[in-house]
Amino acid sequence: MGALPGGKVTITDLAQRLGISKASVSYALNGQAGVSETTRARVLAMAAELGWYPSSSARALSHSRSEAVGIVLSRDPAQIGSEPFYMHVLAGIETVLGAHEMSLMLRLVEPRREPGDGARDLAVYERWAGERRVDGVILFDHFRADPRPPLLERLGLPYVRLGAGDDVAPTARGASVTVAQAVDAATLVEALHARGHRHIAHICGPVALLHEEARVAGVAAHAQRLGMSVVVSAADYSADDGGTATIAVMAGLVPGTQGFPTAIIYGNDLMAVGGLRALGMLRLAVPGQVSVVSWDDSILCRLSSPPVAALGRNPLELGSRSAQLLLELMAGHEPRNAASAPGVLQLRDSLGNNAYGPAAGD
Template sequence: MTQAGADSGGKVTIAGLAGRLGMSKASVSYALNGQPGVSDATRARVLALAADLGWYPSSSARALSQSRSGTVGIVLSREAEDVGSEPFYMNVLAGIESVLSSHESNLLLRMVAPGVGAGRDLDVYLRWAGERRVDGVILFDHFHDDPRPPLLDSLRLPYVRLGAPEDAATTANSGNTTVSQSVDAGTLVEALHDLGHRHIAYVSGPLALTHETARKAAILGHARRLGMTAVSTPSDYTADDGGTATIAVVAGLVPGADDFPTAIIFGNDLMAMGGLVALKRLGLKVPGQVSVLSWDDSILCRFSSPSVAALGRDTMDLGRRSAALLLEIIAGHAPGNRLSPAGTLLARDSLGPAPARGVA
């Protein structure tokens, strides 16, 4: 005997569901695909029967009916091993995926090696838009004169800039999750000032990134405001280069480094780990002679020796906010900016008072 709601082959169909419920096929289709045109009560009846019969709408058919792919894209211009080793990316991606999965949306991730075939990330966006592979994209790592937003605007492909500056502009097609680099820099610099530090250094990531230039300017600005001296040198976010930059800072090889720094802030946790190793090799005690802080917290900071003080930021929440905002823009809601909460200082063993005297 054929199950009610199924065809002669036992396959559950929209026509079968409609006949059993006494509704039109159009109403059943609207309810199953989340489209307007039916009441909440009707939608609930249709979904309940579909679930009882083990029926789920075809993702390809649903995408066609909605002129959407049900997919969000991300292109990262990073080496795959760097993405895998840096907790920031893993946490943000986990936050994004948690929102997308709850909305039955998919994540399409591509990694493009930086410096190899400039513009390869732009080619990916062009292909995705041409093939209608994604409904929108989330942008990481914002550059000065970044070519991606103008391209995406011209393609009319919705996008969200994750971790953009507070004053980032929106377009009819885009929104931003913003971060106040000045507020976070103030948290770190003021904590060091309270501990008696007057000469500090910042080991940044690449200064081609807008958030790194903003962090550098904020750290130097807060230091001047508090009567402290501060120097900065760029690195590449890796542990090895973070160690090299640390040696340059304490050896006075960085322009403006007239005084030995009693504290070093690192732009991420991997560079902080490299800095710890370098300071140990130089025979400098942490925090007895030099305090170490990381802008990003992770398990590396918690279980290093000594444990590293860090700026606690909810990076998973940053991912969730970005994904939720993009889905709203895709659905036709007005774009906007979403400010992420400021970070808080997580004081650990690497942070201590400034030494009474300079390093001998």
């Protein structure tokens, strides 16, 4: 038969071609009861032949859904564009949403200055809910007394906390993809201890973030268990700030320093690369005098000089699992948590033995 000339194919066109009612065509196309399987098959075959596609706005109205998922990121846009972790997570989310013909609404708001500063993103959620712009949201960067989950519960919006702690329980409308930060901390600290490092530094991200708080606590606990000292300095995830924190740590300007750090754990790949540059400026050889390890792996770690040892995680899978979990909630399933796999240390040239030997008595 071929497509109809002169414009878009409508349900009326399909009904006239098939000699059935528009209601029957609508039932068949939307997978609803009220037509036989034979009729449904005829309608779908004719729709495919004529090149008919459902109107996204009409479909959303008929199901009282927007067919969209929302994400609000409280980060500097330049930082989002340069940090591979976010790009991979968003790609994982898009892969799942695209397979279900759903859209992703992404908003960037001014970064928080303190944990309670969330008015900007809260206003976005309220507007989205009021206008029915999204059917659910995915949350990044969790704080203590985070105002977002209570708000989303009140608004009736399903949500998934991406990268939440493994002690976070599901709520009436909220699920989580959890990360066991203590397990990853043990992997990094034990790798350094096995190579003779006893005085280490941890350059973390903003400590107001719950995952950074958990990482700092995990590194400190495992270091203490193994008789190691740790000095902690917070940075903002950027390469420049990672370099600045590195210089401060190596100069002994950070309170708590108990000896020359022979290894540094960085909270992400950008800070690790900035740290490498700073160590070069200080004429400190890597790994001859200082070993470097990143909590995030990326192509930056593989292409740096020397290549940076890093925890191999799977941010693409983290994103896809978050999206799948949110689709379950939106379909009415019981909220549940899904645990992400622990990171696996990728050994590279930046990680070496302590050239000065372990502390006396070890």
